[in-house]
Amino acid sequence: MDMGKDLVAASATPLVLAILAEGDSYGYAIIKRVAELSGGHLQWTDGMLYPVLHRLERQGHVAAKWSASENARRRKYYRHTKDGRAHLAAQRQQWKAVDGTLRGIWMEACTV
Amino acid sequence: MTTAADQPLEEQIAQWRAYLRRRQGLHGPDVEELEGHLRDQLAALTEAGLSGDEAFLVAVKRMGSLDALSLEFARAHSERLWKQLVVAPEGDESAKTSSAETLVVLGLAVAAALAVKVPALFGHPINPNDDLPLFYARNASLFAFPLLAVYFLWKRGSDVVSGLLLAVPFAAGAVFANVYPFRIPRSDTSLLTVLHLPMALWLAVGFAYVRSRWFADGGRMNFVRFSGELAIYYVLIALGGFVLILFTFMMFRAIDMNPDWIVAGWLIPCGAAGAVIIGSWLVEAKQSVIENMAPVLTRLFTPLFTVLLLAFLTTMAWTGSPINVKREVLIGFDLLLAVVVGLVLYAASARDPQAPPDFFDALQLLLVVSALVVDGVALAAIAARISEFGFTPNRVAALGENMILLVNLAWSAWFYARFLRHRGSFAALERWQIAYLPVYSVWAALVVVVFPPAFGYR
Numbered sequence: 001m002d003m004g005k006d007l008v009a010a011s012a013t014p015l016v017l018a019i020l021a022e023g024d025s026y027g028y029a030i031i032k033r034v035a036e037l038s039g040g041h042l043q044w045t046d047g048m049l050y051p052v053l054h055r056l057e058r059q060g061h062v063a064a065k066w067s068a069s070e071n072a073r074r075r076k077y078y079r080h081t082k083d084g085r086a087h088l089a090a091q092r093q094q095w096k097a098v099d100g101t102l103r104g105i106w107m108e109a110c111t112v
Numbered sequence: 113m114t115t116a117a118d119q120p121l122e123e124q125i126a127q128w129r130a131y132l133r134r135r136q137g138l139h140g141p142d143v144e145e146l147e148g149h150l151r152d153q154l155a156a157l158t159e160a161g162l163s164g165d166e167a168f169l170v171a172v173k174r175m176g177s178l179d180a181l182s183l184e185f186a187r188a189h190s191e192r193l194w195k196q197l198v199v200a201p202e203g204d205e206s207a208k209t210s211s212a213e214t215l216v217v218l219g220l221a222v223a224a225a226l227a228v229k230v231p232a233l234f235g236h237p238i239n240p241n242d243d244l245p246l247f248y249a250r251n252a253s254l255f256a257f258p259l260l261a262v263y264f265l266w267k268r269g270s271d272v273v274s275g276l277l278l279a280v281p282f283a284a285g286a287v288f289a290n291v292y293p294f295r296i297p298r299s300d301t302s303l304l305t306v307l308h309l310p311m312a313l314w315l316a317v318g319f320a321y322v323r324s325r326w327f328a329d330g331g332r333m334n335f336v337r338f339s340g341e342l343a344i345y346y347v348l349i350a351l352g353g354f355v356l357i358l359f360t361f362m363m364f365r366a367i368d369m370n371p372d373w374i375v376a377g378w379l380i381p382c383g384a385a386g387a388v389i390i391g392s393w394l395v396e397a398k399q400s401v402i403e404n405m406a407p408v409l410t411r412l413f414t415p416l417f418t419v420l421l422l423a424f425l426t427t428m429a430w431t432g433s434p435i436n437v438k439r440e441v442l443i444g445f446d447l448l449l450a451v452v453v454g455l456v457l458y459a460a461s462a463r464d465p466q467a468p469p470d471f472f473d474a475l476q477l478l479l480v481v482s483a484l485v486v487d488g489v490a491l492a493a494i495a496a497r498i499s500e501f502g503f504t505p506n507r508v509a510a511l512g513e514n515m516i517l518l519v520n521l522a523w524s525a526w527f528y529a530r531f532l533r534h535r536g537s538f539a540a541l542e543r544w545q546i547a548y549l550p551v552y553s554v555w556a557a558l559v560v561v562v563f564p565p566a567f568g569y570r
Contacts, residue, residue, distance in 0.1 A: 026148075027145065027148070027149050028148070028149050028152035028153065031149075045174065045175070045176030045177075045180075045181075046149060046153065046174045046175045046176060047146065047149075047175040047176040047178075047181040047184075048176055048180075048181065048184060050142065050145060050146060050149075050181075050185070051181075051184035051185050051187065051188040052188075054142075054185070054188040054189065054466070055188040057466055057537075058188065058189070058465055058466065058539050059539070060536075060537045060539055060540065063537070064466070066141075069148070073148055073151070074144065074148070075148050076141075076145045076148070
């Protein structure tokens with residue numbers, strides 16, 4: 001299934017925030033988690049995750065810290081902030097509304 | 113860790129890294145982060161049985177197109193876009209060829225220069241032997257700023273409606289600068305108009321500059337950067353003009369001619385107006401030449417001003433001499449606060465918001481706090497003066513500006529302190545600063561519009 005570019009871009013923010021809500025993480029692990037969660041339907045170009053993360057960091061929704069990884073390279077770890085949690089809650093409401101609306105109309109189409 | 117088998121792979125990674133580094137939107141830490149990702153991906157792929165070469169190809173392919181990637185990075189960090197200025201996702205900049213732009217700019221500069229001479233046709237001549245009539249000082253910003261707005265409207269390809277909307281503040285400025293019946297030409301309220309009208313109208317120029325991006329990330333900050341660089345270019349042009357004037361005098365006097373009328377009547381006023389347009393164009397066109405001047409000056413003068421403020425406070429505490437409140441002193445302390453706010457603003461505009469706090473941030477906090485203390489002393493002196501001798505336009509204007517700058521600095525200090533203690537992000541300080549920008553212009557507009565009638569035009 002090829003998903004539209006806009007939809008992928010729009011879902012990036014809530015998805016990243018939700019994954020970080022599970023625990024601190026870094027870019028590569030986040031990409032892996034997205035692939036795992038979506039069963040491969042949501043294919044991100046790997047690089048595109050980073051501008052999203054940086055934007056969220058700038059807006060104060062996530063905070064980042066460089067620390068050593070297991071193989072002695074530096075790695076940038078992200079964790080979400082209080083702001084980020086509030087933003088995630090708001091996003092969740094919005095996505096629920098979209099989801100509910102679409103579900104409603106598609107259920108109607110089924111029963112008619 | 114690099115074995116002989118890894119050698120070609122390491123070389124490939126090094127090449128890829130070097131290629132990434134040349135991208136303007138990407139900075140060192142970004143490249144490091146992306147390289148880390150690439151290496152994780154490589155490790156996973158070789159684990160799955162791919163050879164080094166194959167793994168590298170797949171990993172790079174998954175990373176995505178580097179053009180798209182660096183553009184996304186540049187958008188996420190709009191301060192880096194300053195180099196290519198508004199690389200314009202709109203992409204309409206390239207359509208305006210530079211020769212067309214040169215013609216438009218020269219036309220507007222000449223128009224600004226001639227606009228200065230128009231009032232002379234209607235009974236406001238510039239007499240080289242007298243002081244400059246206050247009419248010109250009051251209307252100074254109206255000669256150049258509207259044309260500057262036209263330049264930005266043209267450059268950004270704005271429509272006619274927004275152009276007409278922008279004409280409203282300039283028209284209002286022209287009305288309020290000239291309709292009030294000031295009692296004497298050099299009355300206090302008239303001089304206040306001279307000082308405040310440019311501040312109020314600069315906001316309108318800002319709207320033309322950022323167009324619809326006023327509320328977007330980075331739009332206003334780019335305008336702040338533009339203002340700083342324009343000020344620097346303007347001073348440079350003024351220095352060149354000064355040299356030109358010296359030679360004019362020297363050479364014409366050598367043949368016993370008096371060049372007063374051409375220098376005072378044409379060269380200085382017309383040059384001052386035209387230089388605003390030319391300077392703005394230089395800032396737009398030659399960004400990369402001078403882009404780091406304002407931040408460099410900020411770095412240079414932040415420690416010096418901090419030392420000055422601390423030395424002043426120590427001396428005052430030591431000798432116990434009170435501030436002698438005269439008009440120049442009131443304006444002087446307001447200017448001092450404005451300089452400190454400027455230092456904070458430009459330090460913020462050039463700083464990478466993601467970088468951790470460093471020594472310079474602590475120095476900024478020290479500067480802001482000492483400015484707050486100095487201002488507290490000045491405010492007490494102004495308040496005492498007002499309670500003793502009553503309100504005058506100057507004192508109220510100085511007090512208002514003082515309060516506005518004080519609020520800004522107090523909040524900035526709070527944000528800096530939080531940031532230094534890792535309780536908040538630098539972006540919060542930046543947002544506060546740019547959100548505050550319109551306040552200055554609104555207050556300036558109030559002074560221009562309300563003060564003269566409120567104080568009986570004295």
